[in-house]
Amino acid sequence: xxxxxxxxxxxxxxxxxxxxxxxxxxxxxxxxxxxxxxxxxxxxxxxxxxxxxxxxxxxxxxxxxxxxxxxxxxxxxxxxxxxxxxxxxxxxxxxxxxxxxxxxxxxxxxxxxxxxxxxxxxxxxxxxxxxxxxxxxxxxxxxxxxxxxxxxxxxxxxxxxxxxxxxxxxxxxxxxxxxxxxxxxxxxxxxxxxxxxxxxxxxxxxxxxxxxxxxxxxxxxxxxxxxxxxxxxxxxxxxxxxxxxxxxxxxxxxxxxxxxxxxxxxxxxxxxxxxxxxxxxxxxxxxxxxxxxxxxxxxxxxxxxxxxxxxxxxxxxxxxxxxxxxxxxxxxxxxxxxxxxxxxxxxxxxxxxxxxxxxxxxxxxxxxxxxxxxxxxxxxxxxxxxx
Amino acid sequence: xxxxxxxxxxxxxxxxxxxxxxxxxxxxxxxxxxxxxxxxxxxxxxxxxxxxxxxxxxxxxxxxxxxxxxxxxxxxxxxxxxxxxxxxxxxxxxxxxxxxxxxxxxxxxxxxxxxxxxxxxxxxxxxxxxxxxxxxxxxxxxxxxxxxxxxxxxxxxxxxxxxxxxxxxxxxxxxxxxxxxxxxxxxxxxxxxxxxxxxxxxxxxxxxxxxxxxxxxxxxxxxxxxxxxxxxxxxxxxxxxxxxxxxxxxxxxxxxxxxxxxxxxxxxxxxxxxxxxxxxxxxxxxxxxxxxxxxxxxxxxxxxxxxxxxxxxxxxxxxxxxxxxxxxxxxxxxxxxxxxxxxxxxxxxxxxxxxxxxxxxxxxxxxxxxxxxxxxxxxxxxxxxxx
Numbered sequence: 001x002x003x004x005x006x007x008x009x010x011x012x013x014x015x016x017x018x019x020x021x022x023x024x025x026x027x028x029x030x031x032x033x034x035x036x037x038x039x040x041x042x043x044x045x046x047x048x049x050x051x052x053x054x055x056x057x058x059x060x061x062x063x064x065x066x067x068x069x070x071x072x073x074x075x076x077x078x079x080x081x082x083x084x085x086x087x088x089x090x091x092x093x094x095x096x097x098x099x100x101x102x103x104x105x106x107x108x109x110x111x112x113x114x115x116x117x118x119x120x121x122x123x124x125x126x127x128x129x130x131x132x133x134x135x136x137x138x139x140x141x142x143x144x145x146x147x148x149x150x151x152x153x154x155x156x157x158x159x160x161x162x163x164x165x166x167x168x169x170x171x172x173x174x175x176x177x178x179x180x181x182x183x184x185x186x187x188x189x190x191x192x193x194x195x196x197x198x199x200x201x202x203x204x205x206x207x208x209x210x211x212x213x214x215x216x217x218x219x220x221x222x223x224x225x226x227x228x229x230x231x232x233x234x235x236x237x238x239x240x241x242x243x244x245x246x247x248x249x250x251x252x253x254x255x256x257x258x259x260x261x262x263x264x265x266x267x268x269x270x271x272x273x274x275x276x277x278x279x280x281x282x283x284x285x286x287x288x289x290x291x292x293x294x295x296x297x298x299x300x301x302x303x304x305x306x307x308x309x310x311x312x313x314x315x316x317x318x319x320x321x322x323x324x325x326x327x328x329x330x331x332x333x334x335x336x337x338x339x340x341x342x343x344x345x346x347x348x349x350x351x352x353x354x355x356x357x358x359x360x361x362x363x364x365x366x367x368x369x370x371x372x373x374x375x376x377x378x379x380x381x382x383x384x385x386x387x
Numbered sequence: 388x389x390x391x392x393x394x395x396x397x398x399x400x401x402x403x404x405x406x407x408x409x410x411x412x413x414x415x416x417x418x419x420x421x422x423x424x425x426x427x428x429x430x431x432x433x434x435x436x437x438x439x440x441x442x443x444x445x446x447x448x449x450x451x452x453x454x455x456x457x458x459x460x461x462x463x464x465x466x467x468x469x470x471x472x473x474x475x476x477x478x479x480x481x482x483x484x485x486x487x488x489x490x491x492x493x494x495x496x497x498x499x500x501x502x503x504x505x506x507x508x509x510x511x512x513x514x515x516x517x518x519x520x521x522x523x524x525x526x527x528x529x530x531x532x533x534x535x536x537x538x539x540x541x542x543x544x545x546x547x548x549x550x551x552x553x554x555x556x557x558x559x560x561x562x563x564x565x566x567x568x569x570x571x572x573x574x575x576x577x578x579x580x581x582x583x584x585x586x587x588x589x590x591x592x593x594x595x596x597x598x599x600x601x602x603x604x605x606x607x608x609x610x611x612x613x614x615x616x617x618x619x620x621x622x623x624x625x626x627x628x629x630x631x632x633x634x635x636x637x638x639x640x641x642x643x644x645x646x647x648x649x650x651x652x653x654x655x656x657x658x659x660x661x662x663x664x665x666x667x668x669x670x671x672x673x674x675x676x677x678x679x680x681x682x683x684x685x686x687x688x689x690x691x692x693x694x695x696x697x698x699x700x701x702x703x704x705x706x707x708x709x710x711x712x713x714x715x716x717x718x719x720x721x722x723x724x725x726x727x728x729x730x731x732x733x734x735x736x737x738x739x740x741x742x743x744x745x746x747x748x749x750x751x752x753x754x755x756x757x758x759x760x761x762x763x764x765x766x767x768x769x770x771x772x773x774x
Contacts, residue, residue, distance in 0.1 A: 001630040004401050005398065007396075007397075007399070008395070011392065012392065012393040014391050014393070015388070015389070016390060212614060212631045213611040213638065216606075216611055219607070220603025223603055224603055243647065247646065251600065260402075260630065
């Protein structure tokens with residue numbers, strides 16, 4: 001097991017009717033900015049619940065943070081928050097709104113150009129940040145209980161991440177009833193996203209047994225997703241299906257299953273480029289890249305692929321090669337069972353994009369995956385396998 | 388899934404050589420009291436590592452916190468800490484030293500008789516506490532990453548618990564190398580303790596599926612313990628076995644697997660009385676009570692007992708009754724494989740103790756277990772089954 005430091009100060013407030021507790025959770029003298037994405041919270045009653053809970057409090061709102069939150073949009077929020085001397089940010093939305101709010105929180109206090117955070121994470125690491133909290137409406141990214149943020153800048157065709165010690169939400173309210181009305185496409189993307197996050201922290205070349213307990217927990221997240229996916233994509237989901245999905249998505253990327261383990265993240269790094277170039281949903285990019293990455297990296301990840309196949313999908317028969325093939329197929333079939341396309345060609349993406357992404361990785365000198373084992377050359381192999 | 392609020396601010400600092408980081412983790416102007424149990428840390432080098440790390444810092448030490456930490460002893464530490472204006476407590480030891488230190492931390496600031504905390508938890512709930520941190524030397528109780536404390540008062544024959552919002556350790560250093568030299572009996576007790584903590588949060592009458600993801604995580608802890616127990620009780624344990632044990636013990640009682648689930652804790656409540664009356668090791672009492680409790684409560688816990696048998700021990704054959712019998716036997720055999728006796732008679736404890744404990748539960752009006760389903764009458768049945 002690797003040495004590690006773990007800390008996660010976010011308070012989870014989980015369950016039915018918890019949005020009503022907002023007023024008690026936010027300091028009484030706070031000057032609050034509510035940050036919002038598109039229109040869904042106006043249709044499902046969440047917006048009204050938040051406004052009711054904050055009756056008599058000092059708040060403004062900033063609307064229009066888009067999926068894959070855009071630097072230019074967020075900078076407008078930064079200006080407004082500074083002007084109005086906001087000292088508490090309440091993100092009401094999914095991962096994009098929350099990620100965007102983390103950027104606003106830090107950019108408000110930064111003297112230089114805040115794009116710096118995305119170019120050099122070290123500038124963000126201990127940057128001052130306005131206190132933020134969240135009301136989660138879309139389980140997927142885990143952003144409600146971590147300190148990471150992914151920001152896009154369409155003018156540059158870029159999508160990049162930063163982390164800061166000061167961007168953990170103070171609290172996050174997770175009400176499973178908030179997701180009943182989500183479009184099935186968003187539910188499917190959230191399942192894929194959570195599955196892929198977990199794989200990034202699990203499916204590495206670490207020898208079996210080095211972080212046995214975290215392997216079990218990661219497998220537990222994957223097994224739960226497989227168990228509940230059919231219950232989430234039906235017309236009416238049950239409260240328990242919604243609750244287990246919401247909790248699983250949060251646990252998939254809050255540092256819990258990362259304790260002491262190697263991590264990969266190559267799938268995300270490659271996927272971010274597909275989103276930057278073709279505006280594909282984040283979850284869809286992961287469903288495309290992950291099965292192909294498993295195939296190309298099968299030698300390095302052999303032991304873990306076999307363990308994954310056996311424990312998560314019950315694959316025990318056949319030679320090692322056959323079992324690995326089955327595990328990869330089972331992964332791709334799971335994604336496809338959610339209605340997610342898993343091939344670049346299904347999105348009319350071809351060789352020219354592959355070449356552009358390989359060029360970007362090469363130019364930046366990026367070697368990704370655990371300890372850099374995914375070279376730009378391997379990135380090309382992976383993308384060609386996913387055509 | 389039940390509504391819940393989760394928060395755990397403790398920073399885990401995990402791995403080889405981490406004790407050397409103490410000086411950076413404790414505020415530079417702190418007046419430190421190191422709290423210590425018996426002599427083991429003087430033999431295994433931990434004491435010297437701590438003293439080396441604190442060179443030049445302002446510290447005193449308090450020695451002699453015993454297993455099942457004693458109120459009278461702790462009150463001496465409270466007096467000394469107040470007199471010396473201590474503002475940082477560093478527990479170096481196992482669960483008893485850490486639990487005792489949580490008591491010292493709160494009792495230092497309490498105007499009345501601090502035994503009040505043990506008689507009425509509400510008095511402790513938000514009580515002021517001196518900042519505390521830990522260097523863990525014995526994985527078992529999870530106290531290094533929670534806010535609970537169990538204190539004994541031998542003059543009264545009592546052993547009781549309290550929790551406070553302010554008794555989470557600021558940080559806990561977990562160096563797996565610290566446990567290489569532990570006596571095998573303590574390792575065995577720690578494994579039993581962790582197994583039993585996990586069962587208390589898992590083996591309830593909740594319907595399958597209400598907190599599916601946490602069931603998986605609890606099963607993951609149990610499976611890991613079964614996998615690593617044989618590697619821990621051999622002459623020389625490996626680093627990875629020690630590390631996985633240490634991490635599993637901490638994860639077993641830090642609130643993580645408790646999210647949204649019913650909890651039982653009847654085994655602990657009964658076990659505490661056995662310790663109070665006969666000074667049995669905590670882990671030993673759990674190994675005695677748990678299999679008997681499963682048997683007596685088999686109707687209420689039927690669904691979960693079947694799931695436990697199948698997922699943790701691979702029991703799939705036979706009628707429901709047979710599978711439950713096998714799951715109970717497998718639990719008892721696991722404890723016995725660690726060299727732990729699982730029957731009261733093996734400790735020369737008989738009917739008179741059973742009657743005394745039933746009388747205590749009756750007199751106090753205690754109904755324990757999930758939602759009070761374990762009545763004093765059931766406590767009698769359980770203890771008789773364990774004779």
